[in-house]
Amino acid sequence: MRSATTDLPDVSVVMPVLDEEAHLRDSVRQVLDQDYDGALEVVLALGPSADRTHEVAAELTRSDPRVRTVDNPSGRTPDGLNAAIAATRGEVVARVDAHAEIPRDYLSTAVRVLQETGADNVGGVMDAQGRTPFERAVAVAMKSPLGVGGSRFHVGGAAGEVDTVYLGVFRRAALESVGGYDPHFARAQDWEMNHRLRGAGGRVWFTPELVVTYRPRSSAARLFDQYLNYGRWRRVVARRHPGTANARYLAAPAMVAASTAAAVIGVRWRPALVVPLGYLGAVVAGGWYISAGEPARVRARVPVVLATMHWSWGIGFLTSPASLARAGERP
Structure with missing residues (x-):
């Protein structure tokens, strides 16, 4: 679908949510405050949280009609993503995590790059930023090939085709053509889905113009x-x-x-x-x-x-x- 007032495609943001009381309100607000001129909706896939995540989500839906929720009884990320995607209607689907921090021009930049490159999935830099000394040490390691290898979404680099990207902004048609996310993969679902997308002739594109702030784990045990x-x-x-x-x-x-x-x-x-x-x-x-x-x-x-x-x-x-x-x- 495309907006009735612009030639820009409608964008659906999908967000799997579990125990995100502390971050959900800010994350959704960052999406709603985007400078994107086309139509925008947000669908939250709510897992069985142990905190007040559901209450926060209910407040968000009451305060803005662009926000809706769907149930994700398993609480697993691929199940939540697929449930949220099924409930959306936008020509472009953007995955955003509830603890991610996206800049105000994230969606407008992603849609522009999709249109300019003809790619099927666009993503950028996973910019690890820590607050405590340990978190800052993790951020240093995550941005170095010595820590995580040479993936451009970790260490940066020139724009171009890659195996996978962080999060991702997709053409709905391409996402649906490969059946979405494989519900089997509790982890690595992004890499696995992008592998199938590329195998079907799709293009996954990295651009350093997109920068998403990522908060590292706070302890050695969690890391x-x-x-x-x-x-x-x-x-x-x-x-x-x-x-x-x-x-x-x-x-x-x-x-x-x-x-x-x-x-x-x-x-x-x-x-x-x-x-x-x-x-x-x-x-x-x-x-x-x-x-x-x-x-x-x-x-x-x-x-x-x-x-x-x-x-x-x-x-x-x-x-x-x-x-x-x-x-x-x-x-």
């Missing part, structure tokens, strides 16, 4: 759990789509396997300890290098953050049960 699940579900993608696990995704599990084996061997043959000790030295030196300009209390935490991200991803990938790759099986 470990996050990247453990990333690694676990990236292995599921590799099993479902053979040939997609490139060197960047295999680096962490290879390091975990090699360091663990060398440490065991090193109990009897000390020279083998050069492997885990070499990794330790590289993480400390690399962390110190990529955090140049940060306060000492942040720089001191970056090696810990890097090691947490590497080891949790690698362990998750290596220990991911084969049963997770079976179609229809829920975690």
Whole structure:
């Protein structure tokens, strides 16, 4: 659909929501305050939250007719996304997370880039910004190839076609042509869906003009759990789509396997300890290098953050049960 007063396509923003009482009001307000001149609607897919998320959502629907809600009983992200998309009507569908912070020109820029490039999905930079020393250390690691590899949505780069993007602003026709998000993937659903989109001849486009503020995990335990699940579900993608696990995704599990084996061997043959000790030295030196300009209390935490991200991803990938790759099986 297109607006009756402009030649711009109608935009539907979909937002999966679970336990987001603290952020939901601000996130929705940022969407409603966009400078986009076309018609705009927001659909919130409400999971079974334990806080006051539902009350906040009800206030938002009463205060603005552009905001609607749908139920997401499972609370899982792909289920919520699909439910919200099914309830929308816009020619363009934009995914926005309830804890993301988007600039005022996010939608107008995304629609312009869609029209200029002919792409089917457009996304930009996942700009990690921390407040505490630990969060700032995570942000440093997330913006470096040493932490997360060379994906442009993490480290930036020139505009162009890519494998996947952060969040995404889609042409509805392309999204529907591949059946939307696979409900099996509790994690990595963006990467998996974009893989199918590209396989069907679609184009996924990165532009540095789009910058979304991302708030990192606040503790080592939460960071470990996050990247453990990333690694676990990236292995599921590799099993479902053979040939997609490139060197960047295999680096962490290879390091975990090699360091663990060398440490065991090193109990009897000390020279083998050069492997885990070499990794330790590289993480400390690399962390110190990529955090140049940060306060000492942040720089001191970056090696810990890097090691947490590497080891949790690698362990998750290596220990991911084969049963997770079976179609229809829920975690």
